[in-house]
Amino acid sequence: MAASLIKDLQSAIGVKYVLHTPEDLLVYEYDATIERGLPEAVVLPETTAEVAAAIRVAKRHGVPVTARGAGTGLSGGAIPCEGGIVLVTARMDRILKLDAANRLAVVQPGVINLDVSRAAAAHGLYYAPDPSSQKVCSIGGNVAQNAGGPHTLRYGSTVNHVLGLEIVTPDGEVVALGGETLGAPGYDLTGLVVGSEGTLAIVTAVIVRLLPRAPATITLLAVFDEVREASEAVSAIIAAGVLPAALEMIDKKTMRAVEPFVNAGYPPDAGAALLIEVEGLEEETSEEAEAVRSTCEVSGAREIRIGMSPEEREKLWAGRKGALGALGRLAPSYYILDGVVPRTRLPDVLSGVYEACERYGIPVANVFHAGDGNLHPNLMFDDRVPGASERVLELGEEIMRLCVDAGGTITGEHGVGSEKRNYMSWIFSDDDLAVMARVKSAFGADERFNPGKIFPTSKGCGEVSSRMKSAIAKIGPGAYV
Amino acid sequence: MVRQAALLTDLRSIAGAENLRPGSDEFAVDGVTPQAIVRPATVKAAAAVIGHANETRLAVIPIGGKQRGGPGNVPERYDIALDVTALSGVVEYEPDDLTITCGAGMTLAELRKTTAAAGQMVGFDPEIADEATVGGALAADLWGPSRVSLGGPRDFTIGLRVITGDGLITRAGGRVVKNVAGYDLCKLYVGSLGTLAVVTEATFKVQPLPKATRQIAFTAGSAAAACGIASDSLMRGLSLRSAVVTRAEERWRLDIALAGSEAAVERSARELASLAGDGEQETGDSGERPNERPIGVRIAALPSKLPALLEELPVGASFLAYPTLGVVRLRLRDEGELPSLMAMGAIVEDAPPEVKRGIDVFGPEPPALPLMRSIKAQLDPNSVLSPGRFVGRI
Ligand SMILES: Cc1cc2nc3c(=O)[nH]c(=O)nc-3n(C[C@H](O)[C@H](O)[C@H](O)COP(=O)(O)OP(=O)(O)OC[C@H]3O[C@@H](n4cnc5c(N)ncnc54)[C@H](O)[C@@H]3O)c2cc1C
Ligand SMILES: Cc1cc2nc3c(=O)[nH]c(=O)nc-3n(C[C@H](O)[C@H](O)[C@H](O)COP(=O)(O)OP(=O)(O)OC[C@H]3O[C@@H](n4cnc5c(N)ncnc54)[C@H](O)[C@@H]3O)c2cc1C
Numbered sequence: 001m002a003a004s005l006i007k008d009l010q011s012a013i014g015v016k017y018v019l020h021t022p023e024d025l026l027v028y029e030y031d032a033t034i035e036r037g038l039p040e041a042v043v044l045p046e047t048t049a050e051v052a053a054a055i056r057v058a059k060r061h062g063v064p065v066t067a068r069g070a071g072t073g074l075s076g077g078a079i080p081c082e083g084g085i086v087l088v089t090a091r092m093d094r095i096l097k098l099d100a101a102n103r104l105a106v107v108q109p110g111v112i113n114l115d116v117s118r119a120a121a122a123h124g125l126y127y128a129p130d131p132s133s134q135k136v137c138s139i140g141g142n143v144a145q146n147a148g149g150p151h152t153l154r155y156g157s158t159v160n161h162v163l164g165l166e167i168v169t170p171d172g173e174v175v176a177l178g179g180e181t182l183g184a185p186g187y188d189l190t191g192l193v194v195g196s197e198g199t200l201a202i203v204t205a206v207i208v209r210l211l212p213r214a215p216a217t218i219t220l221l222a223v224f225d226e227v228r229e230a231s232e233a234v235s236a237i238i239a240a241g242v243l244p245a246a247l248e249m250i251d252k253k254t255m256r257a258v259e260p261f262v263n264a265g266y267p268p269d270a271g272a273a274l275l276i277e278v279e280g281l282e283e284e285t286s287e288e289a290e291a292v293r294s295t296c297e298v299s300g301a302r303e304i305r306i307g308m309s310p311e312e313r314e315k316l317w318a319g320r321k322g323a324l325g326a327l328g329r330l331a332p333s334y335y336i337l338d339g340v341v342p343r344t345r346l347p348d349v350l351s352g353v354y355e356a357c358e359r360y361g362i363p364v365a366n367v368f369h370a371g372d373g374n375l376h377p378n379l380m381f382d383d384r385v386p387g388a389s390e391r392v393l394e395l396g397e398e399i400m401r402l403c404v405d406a407g408g409t410i411t412g413e414h415g416v417g418s419e420k421r422n423y424m425s426w427i428f429s430d431d432d433l434a435v436m437a438r439v440k441s442a443f444g445a446d447e448r449f450n451p452g453k454i455f456p457t458s459k460g461c462g463e464v465s466s467r468m469k470s471a472i473a474k475i476g477p478g479a480y481v
Numbered sequence: 482m483v484r485q486a487a488l489l490t491d492l493r494s495i496a497g498a499e500n501l502r503p504g505s506d507e508f509a510v511d512g513v514t515p516q517a518i519v520r521p522a523t524v525k526a527a528a529a530v531i532g533h534a535n536e537t538r539l540a541v542i543p544i545g546g547k548q549r550g551g552p553g554n555v556p557e558r559y560d561i562a563l564d565v566t567a568l569s570g571v572v573e574y575e576p577d578d579l580t581i582t583c584g585a586g587m588t589l590a591e592l593r594k595t596t597a598a599a600g601q602m603v604g605f606d607p608e609i610a611d612e613a614t615v616g617g618a619l620a621a622d623l624w625g626p627s628r629v630s631l632g633g634p635r636d637f638t639i640g641l642r643v644i645t646g647d648g649l650i651t652r653a654g655g656r657v658v659k660n661v662a663g664y665d666l667c668k669l670y671v672g673s674l675g676t677l678a679v680v681t682e683a684t685f686k687v688q689p690l691p692k693a694t695r696q697i698a699f700t701a702g703s704a705a706a707a708c709g710i711a712s713d714s715l716m717r718g719l720s721l722r723s724a725v726v727t728r729a730e731e732r733w734r735l736d737i738a739l740a741g742s743e744a745a746v747e748r749s750a751r752e753l754a755s756l757a758g759d760g761e762q763e764t765g766d767s768g769e770r771p772n773e774r775p776i777g778v779r780i781a782a783l784p785s786k787l788p789a790l791l792e793e794l795p796v797g798a799s800f801l802a803y804p805t806l807g808v809v810r811l812r813l814r815d816e817g818e819l820p821s822l823m824a825m826g827a828i829v830e831d832a833p834p835e836v837k838r839g840i841d842v843f844g845p846e847p848p849a850l851p852l853m854r855s856i857k858a859q860l861d862p863n864s865v866l867s868p869g870r871f872v873g874r875i
Pocket of ligand 1: 031066069073138140143144148204450
C-alpha cells in the first residue's frame with residue numbers, strides 16, 4: 001500500500017476521516033452477503049467537494065473506489081473486490097431540503113431511508129420505496145441498487161421516485177442530472193445511474209419525490225392449506241382487477257419460525273399465508289378489500305383476517321416483519337436469494353424451489369414479494385461446516401436458473417454485485433453486455449469505480465464467509481426482507 | 482441523383498425491392514426529405530439497413546406514425562427514412578402477469594384496443610394521439626397531464642429491443658415487472674428521439690382499467706385558485722387522473738379527470754365541488770384545444786411557482802397547464818415571443834422548419850451534455866441515427 005495515497009487522501013479530506021490501520025479496515029471488508037474483501041483505505045467525506053477530491057486522488061494513484069452506504073447490500077456490492085478505497089457516505093447524512101409544497105426532498109446519500117419519511121410525515125407526505133432494511137439502509141445505497149420493497153407492486157422501485165441526482169464522475173467532476181422540475185432535456189441519465197451499483201458514478205445528492213399518505217389502508221391476511229393455492233390466489237387477485245399496494249407471501253417454515261416470537265396466531269398446519277394491503281379512498285379500499293377477500297376464499301383460503309386500524313394492521317404485518325429475525329434463530333447462517341418470475345409462473349417455480357432444496361437437503365423458508373413475482377428463498381445452513389457455503393451457492397445458482405427458465409430475471413431488487421455477475425450471460429447476449437460496457441466507458445469508469453461488479457468475469461471477489469448474521473444484528477429484531 | 486440510384490440499389494438487395502421506395506416529402510422531417518424510404522419486414526433487415534448506413538456514413542431517421550412536427554432539431558443529414566411500422570403486432574401478452582410485449586410499429590390505438598379487451602391499459606396518456614406508434618411515443622417520451630397518476634414512459638417501460646447506430650440488435654431490461662440486472666438502458670432509449678438506437682420491440686407494465694371515469698370542470702377567479710384545487714385534491718388522495726388549467730379571457734378553468742371505483746369517483750366529485758367552493762361547475766368542452774398555432778413550447782416549473790407564471794402570460798395566450806406537474810404547454814402564433822420564453826427555460830416541442838432552423842429547440846445546453854455526447858459516441862459512433870436532432874445537436 002502506498003503511504004503517499006494515504007497522505008494525499010488525508011490532505012484532501014482530513015486526517016481524522018481517512019482510515020488505514022488493519023483494525024479499522026476490517027469493518028469495511030464485508031456487507032450483508034457471504035463474500036468479503038479488504039480495502040487499502042477507507043474515507044468518510046462530509047461534502048460533495050470532499051468526495052470529488054478523494055476521487056481525484058484515487059485517479060492520480062490509479063486505485064479503484066467503491067462507495068458504501070450502510071453495508072446492508074445483499075449482492076456484495078459494497079465489497080472492494082480489488083481493494084483500493086472504500087468511500088463511506090455515513091457522514092453525508094443531511095436532508096438538504098424538504099419542499100412540502102412541491103412534494104420533494106433533496107437529501108445527501110448517507111441519509112437513512114426511513115428518516116426521509118419521518119421528516120416528511122408532518123406534511124402528510126412520505127417516501128414510497130420501503131426496502132425492508134429501511135431503518136438502516138441509505139438513500140445512496142437504495143439509488144445504487146434501485147431498491148424495492150413490499151409496496152413496489154403499486155408504487156414502483158426507487159427509480160420511479162428519483163427526480164434528479166448530483167454525481168461525481170470517475171474524473172472527479174461534479175455533474176447535476178435531472179432536476180426538481182419535470183422533463184429536463186437530454187438523455188435520462190438519472191434513470192441510468194439509478195441501479196448502476198456504484199460503477200458509473202458516486203451519488204452525492206438525491207432529489208426524491210414524496211407522495212401524500214393514502215386516506216385509508218386495509219390489510220388482509222389470508223391463510224391457505226397449500227402453497228400452491230396461495231400462489232394461485234396471487235394471480236387471481238390481479239385477474240380480479242385489483243392492484244394491491246402490497247402482496248406478500250409467507251410460507252409454512254417461516255410461519256412456524258416466527259410464531260413463538262410474534263404470536264401472530266398462525267395455524268401450525270397452514271401451508272402459506274398472503275398478506276395483502278389495499279390503499280386509497282375509504283370507499284375504494286373497502287370494495288377492493290372485499291374483492292380480495294372473496295377471491296382468496298374462492299382460491300381456497302381457510303381463514304381471512306382483516307385489519308382496519310393501525311394497531312390491527314401492525315399485528316398482521318408482525319409475522320412478515322419478524323420473519324427474518326426468527327429464521328435467524330433456526331440456523332447459524334443463511335443466504336437470501338432474489339429472483340423474479342412472471343407472476344403466473346409463481347406456482348410452478350415455487351414447487352421447483354422446494355424440490356431443489358429438498359434434493360440438496362438444505363432447509364428453505366420463503367417469505368417474499370409475491371405480487372411482483374419477486375422470490376426470496378432463504379437457504380439455511382451452517383457456514384462452519386466445510387463445503388456448506390459452496391453447496392448453498394450451488395443450490396442458489398440452480399434456483400436462479402429456474403427463475404430465468406421461467407422467463408424471469410436474476411435479481412429484482414438486491415442487485416447483481418459480485419455475486420451474480422456470472423449469471424448475467426444467462427439473460428443477456430454478448431452484444432447486450434457489450435452495449436452496457438460501452439455505456440460504462442462513456443462515463444470513463446472502466447475499472448475504477450467498483451470493479452468486479454455487474455459484468456461477468458473469471459476473477460474472484462474476496463473470499464466466502466458469512467456475515468449475514470452481523471447485518472441482521474445491526475438491523476435488530478425487526479429485520480425482514 | 483447518381484448517389485440516390487446507388488443507394489436504392491444497395492437497399493434493394495438488403496431489404497427487398499417490395500420494401501423500398503425513393504424518398505418523398507411524405508417522410509420529410511422538419512423540411513428535410515430523405516433519398517430513400519425503407520420499410521423492413523424484419524428486425525434483422527432493419528439492422529442490416531442501419532449497418533449499411535454505418536459503413537457508408539449515411540444518416541437514418543426512424544419513422545413511426547409520422548405525426549410530423551413534434552420535438553427535435555432540424556436534422557443535420559437525412560438519407561434514409563426507416564419506416565418501422567412493419568415491426569408491429571403483439572409479441573406476448575399475459576394479462577395476469579400485467580405485462581405486454583409488442584412491436585415498436587404498433588399504433589397506440591391497437592395497443593389500447595388489445596389491452597382494453599382484457600380490462601387493462603398501458604399508462605400512455607389518453608391525450609396522446611391514437612395514430613402515434615409505440616416507438617415514436619417512446620422516442621419522444623410522450624406524456625401528458627395524466628403523468629401525475631399514470632407515470633411517464635420511463636416508469637412503465639420495462640424492456641426494449643433496439644438496434645444501435647452500428648447495427649447491433651440488443652435487448653435492455655426484461656419482461657418482468659421488477660428487474661435490476663445490469664444497467665437499465667431502457668431509461669437511455671426512452672426520450673432519446675431516435676438518436677441512440679431504433680426501438681423494435683417494447684415491453685410495458687400494464688394496469689387494470691379504472692372501473693369508472695368522470696370529467697368535471699370548474700371556473701376560478703385566479704390561477705392560484707385553480708391550481709390550488711388540483712393540488713388539494715391530490716393531497717386528499719382523491720381519484721385524480723389528471724388536471725389541466727386553461728384560461729378564457731378573465732376566467733380560469735380547471736378540467737379534472739377522475740378515475741377509480743364508482744364510489745371513489747362519486748366521492749371525489751363531491752369533495753372537489755366543495756373544494757371549488759363558489760367556483761361554478763362547468764359543463765361541456767372548454768373549446769380550448771388550441772391547435773392552429775404552429776409553435777408549441779413547454780415550460781417546466783415547480784408546481785408552487787406555476788400560478789405566478791400563468792398569471793404573467795398575456796391574456797390572449799393559448800396554453801394547457803398541468804398544475805400538479807408544474808408544466809405548461811403554450812401554443813404561439815409566431816416566433817416573436819420565443820427568445821424570452823426560451824430564456825425562462827422553455828423548450829420548443831413543435832414548430833415549422835423555418836422556425837426551428839434558427840434555434841436549438843431544447844434551449845441551453847444541460848450540464849451533463851459532455852456525458853450525453855460520450856454516450857452517443859459509444860452507441861452510435863458514426864452519427865448515423867438522426868444526426869443533429871437532439872440536445873446540443875447530438
Ligand atoms: C435484512 C435486510 C432486508 C433487506 N430488504 C430489502 C428490500 O426489501 N428491498 C431491497 O431492495 N433491498 C433490501 N435489502 C438489501 C439492501 O438493504 C439494499 O440493497 C439497500 O439499498 C442497500 O443500501 P446500503 O446503504 O446498505 O448500501 P450498501 O450495501 O452500502 O451498498 C450497496 C451498493 O450501493 C453502492 N453505493 C452505496 N452508496 C452509494 C453512493 N452514494 N453512490 C454510488 N454508489 C453507492 C455500493 O457501492 C454498493 O454497490 C435488505 C437487506 C437486508 C440486510
Ligand atoms: C398537432 C401535434 C400535436 C402534438 N402534440 C404533442 C404533445 O402533446 N406532446 C408531445 O410530446 N408530442 C406531441 N406531438 C409530436 C408527435 O405527436 C409525437 O412525436 C409522435 O406522436 C410520436 O409518434 P409517431 O409514431 O407519430 O412518431 P413519428 O412522428 O414517426 O416520430 C417521432 C419521433 O420518434 C422517432 N421514432 C419513431 N419511431 C421510432 C423508433 N421505433 N425507434 C426510435 N425512434 C423512433 C422519430 O425519429 C421522431 O424523432 C404533436 C405533434 C403534432 C403534429
